[in-house]
Amino acid sequence: MIKDFKRRSIQFLLPLFTLAAFVGCNKDISLSLDNSRDETIGVVPIDTVSVKVSTYQLDNIPTSATGTMLVGKNSNAITGSVKSTAYMRLGVGTVSNSSIPDDAVLDSVTLVLTPNKYYYGDTTQVQKVSVHRVLEDITQTQIDLTKPADERPVFVTTASLFSKQKFEYEQSPLAELSFSPRVKSIDSLFFKFNNSISNELFTMIKNNDNRIQNSTSFQEYFKGLALVPDDNNTAMVGFKDTVYLQVHYSFLNNEGTKSVGKQYFSIDNKAFQYNQIESDRSGTKFAPMTLANPQISSKQTDGYAFLEGSTGVVAKIEFPTLLELVNNPSIAINKAELVIEAENGALATFTQPQSLVLMIANNSGNPVSLLTSPYGTTTQQVPLVPGDDFGSNGKYTFNLIEYLAKIKTTAYKNTSLYLSLPTSGLFSSGNRLILAKDNDNDPKIKLNILYTKF
Numbered sequence: 265m266i267k268d269f270k271r272r273s274i275q276f277l278l279p280l281f282t283l284a285a286f287v288g289c290n291k292d293i294s295l296s297l298d299n300s301r302d303e304t305i306g307v308v309p310i311d312t313v314s315v316k317v318s319t320y321q322l323d324n325i326p327t328s329a330t331g332t333m334l335v336g337k338n339s340n341a342i343t344g345s346v347k348s349t350a351y352m353r354l355g356v357g358t359v360s361n362s363s364i365p366d367d368a369v370l371d372s373v374t375l376v377l378t379p380n381k382y383y384y385g386d387t388t389q390v391q392k393v394s395v396h397r398v399l400e401d402i403t404q405t406q407i408d409l410t411k412p413a414d415e416r417p418v419f420v421t422t423a424s425l426f427s428k429q430k431f432e433y434e435q436s437p438l439a440e441l442s443f444s445p446r447v448k449s450i451d452s453l454f455f456k457f458n459n460s461i462s463n464e465l466f467t468m469i470k471n472n473d474n475r476i477q478n479s480t481s482f483q484e485y486f487k488g489l490a491l492v493p494d495d496n497n498t499a500m501v502g503f504k505d506t507v508y509l510q511v512h513y514s515f516l517n518n519e520g521t522k523s524v525g526k527q528y529f530s531i532d533n534k535a536f537q538y539n540q541i542e543s544d545r546s547g548t549k550f551a552p553m554t555l556a557n558p559q560i561s562s563k564q565t566d567g568y569a570f571l572e573g574s575t576g577v578v579a580k581i582e583f584p585t586l587l588e589l590v591n592n593p594s595i596a597i598n599k600a601e602l603v604i605e606a607e608n609g610a611l612a613t614f615t616q617p618q619s620l621v622l623m624i625a626n627n628s629g630n631p632v633s634l635l636t637s638p639y640g641t642t643t644q645q646v647p648l649v650p651g652d653d654f655g656s657n658g659k660y661t662f663n664l665i666e667y668l669a670k671i672k673t674t675a676y677k678n679t680s681l682y683l684s685l686p687t688s689g690l691f692s693s694g695n696r697l698i699l700a701k702d703n704d705n706d707p708k709i710k711l712n713i714l715y716t717k718f
Contacts, residue, residue, distance in 0.1 A: 314585055317699070317707045319550060319569045320682060321558040322576035322631065324417060328404070328425035328538035330692035333377075333507075334574065335393055335491045336500035338385030338614075338694065343570050344545040346694055348500055351431060351540060353402050353488040354509060355479030355532025361472040363525065364513065368470070371512040371524070373462035375439060375455040375489070379447040382502030384614060384694040387445040391501065392494035394437035395455050398487040402431055402536050414632045418623065419687050425538035427574055428555070433490045445501050453503075466511055469527060479532045488536075500694040505537050506530075539692070541574045553577075558629070567705035571620075571683055573693040578623070579683040581709065590668050599714035600665045604683060605700040606658035608651035617695050619645045620660050623682040624667075631682055638666045645686055657700045657708065664711070 327334075333352070339345030375395055404423040407416065439455035468476050475485040489509075509529040517523040531537055545551045549565035559580065562569045569579045581602075589595060606616050621643055623631035634643045644662060651658040670676040689695050700708040 314583070315709055315711070316580075316582040316584060317562045317569050317709060318559045318580040318582075319553060319562070319565065319571075320578050320580040320629070321553050321555060322417065322578060322682075323428075323555055323558070324405075324420055325427040325541075325574065325576035325691060326420060326424035326538075327427045327541065327574060327691050329535045330539075330688075331505055331534075332380060332382065332539075332692040333491065333503040333505055333537065334382075334500055334539040334692060334694065335503065336383075336385065336391060336493045336694075337495065337497040338499055339544075340696075342548060342568055342698060343550060343572070343696065344543060344548045346500070346572065346575055347493060347495075347542045347544075348574060348694065349493065349540045349542075350491040350503070351398065351402055351425075351488060351538055352491075352505075352507060352531055353483060353533065353536040354486065354507075354529045356476050356482050357508070357528045357530040357532075359469055359476050359511075359527050359529060361469055364470055364527075365515040368513045368515040368525070370462060370466040371514050373457040373465055374510050374512065375457065376508045376510060377453045377455070377491075378504045378506060379450050379453070380502045380504045381448055382693065383445060383447045383499050384696075385499030387447065387499045389498045390442050391445050391497045391499060392440065392442045393455075393497075394441075394492050394494070395439040395457075396433040396435070396437050396490045396492055397461070398431050398433045398490055400431040400487060401483075402488050402538075404535070405429065414626050414628075414630060417631050418633050419631070419690075425536070427539060427541040427576065429538070430540050431487075431490070433492075437492075438489075445499055447501055457509075462511075466513065469511060482529070490540075502692075505534055539574060543572075543575045543577075562707055567701040567707060568698065569707050570696060570698045571685060572697075573685050573689045573695045574691070576690065579699060579707075580625070581681040581683060583711075586668070587671060590672055594718045596716040596718065597665065597668055597713060598716060599712075600663070600668045601712045602662040602664050602681075603710045603712060604660045604662075605708035606648070606651070606660070607698045607700045608655070608657040614696065616648055616650075616658050617685055617689065617697050619647050619686060620697070621645050621684055621686050622662055623684055624676070625680045625682050627678040629680075635662065635664075635667060635681070638663050643686075 333350035334348040335350050337347040404425055406423045407420060438461050439457045441453060441455050443453060475481050507530060510526050512526045514522055514524045550560060553560045571577055571579050622635035624633045624635060625631045636642060637644045646660050646662055649659045684690055685695055702708050
């Protein structure tokens with residue numbers, strides 16, 4: 265009877281001991297991904313989960329029809345300079361000779377731009393912008409949709425104008441303007457055209473010229489405009505893509521007093537307004553990075569890595585040994601967070617991006633999808649947790665639990681991650697982020713894993 269009681273007691277207690285051992289093996293582990301030291305992950309028979317960080321230049325960034333005309337230039341000693349020229353194609357708008365009296369005389373022709381309150385760079389300096397006449401047809405780049413989806417970027421789905429495209433324009437400007445970029449208080453900027461083009465346009469309107477009968481005819485004669493920043497500018501400024509080229513005139517009314525009128529040309533198809541981006545990395549550690557040579561390791565740049573809007577620069581993150589961990593049959597990963605720190609010192613001259621995303625790139629380096637919220641369909645867009653005045657860096661924290669579960673599958677095999685601005689900022693802003701570095705001159709990136717060891 266006593267032996268039977270002991271046997272039943274052991275049978276009852278054994279699951280409890282097993283459960284205690286199971287719970288006791290849960291470990292919250294901060295895996296330092298900088299290769300600066302070796303660690304043992306519980307009793308997992310691998311040494312270090314390492315990370316490779318590079319700065320990567322994406323190709324074919326669509327900057328048309330974003331709603332923002334980006335004009336300006338800014339620079340810094342680490343990543344170099346970025347310059348944005350806005351191109352647009354104009355239609356006939358309200359142009360008609362039916363309402364212009366025979367005695368009307370030209371007053372002025374003025375291009376009117378409205379700031380959209382966006383700026384990036386040093387706005388304490390006077391900025392200069394010139395308006396030039398485009399000499400070539402502004403044409404979109406067609407996309408071959410018959411190619412497999414993994415051969416084109418996830419964000420390119422239709423014909424577009426890309427940031428690298430450039431069209432010839434007259435070197436002599438039609439108008440110039442220097443202004444203080446108080447973009448939050450300026451309602452409009454007015455560029456007064458020179459007399460030659462102004463008289464030409466006004467005469468065409470009065471004569472009901474065939475070239476202004478419709479937008480197609482007008483665009484054969486007048487290809488478009490380019491808003492070109494001066495090389496000494498220090499900031500990028502955003503403008504709305506609601507643009508008016510106003511023709512002002514005056515005449516005597518029936519009472520013999522002076523009256524005024526105006527007609528205007530405007531953008532007829534916003535798909536043909538885009539921002540052309542030029543970067544100059546000369547004199548920096550990133551000088552070797554080009555479209556032909558898109559990747560440069562942080563080991564070659566003194567540990568610096570960055571991402572940038574409109575140029576299509578992203579930070580590439582790879583985990584060469586992580587597959588060994590996830591394939592270990594005695595390990596069950598319960599939680600995985602990727603923590604990325606943003607430089608909060610002297611390099612944080614400009615505002616840090618308020619949120620970031622991760623793109624998943626295939627083995628050939630093409631971004632084929634965006635990281636979603638775990639086991640969901642919405643893009644995982646993580647907010648900035650700002651740093652403080654006591655030396656703490658800003659941080660972005662991504663949930664990688666689903667990514668780690670999939671990297672051993674065919675769909676995610678040999679993939680890497682691109683840290684990027686959300687696509688809205690990637691296509692229409694000059695926002696930049698330089699990653700923080702640790703004491704070993706490596707980007708401050710950490711993978712925090714909670715796992716169960718069986």
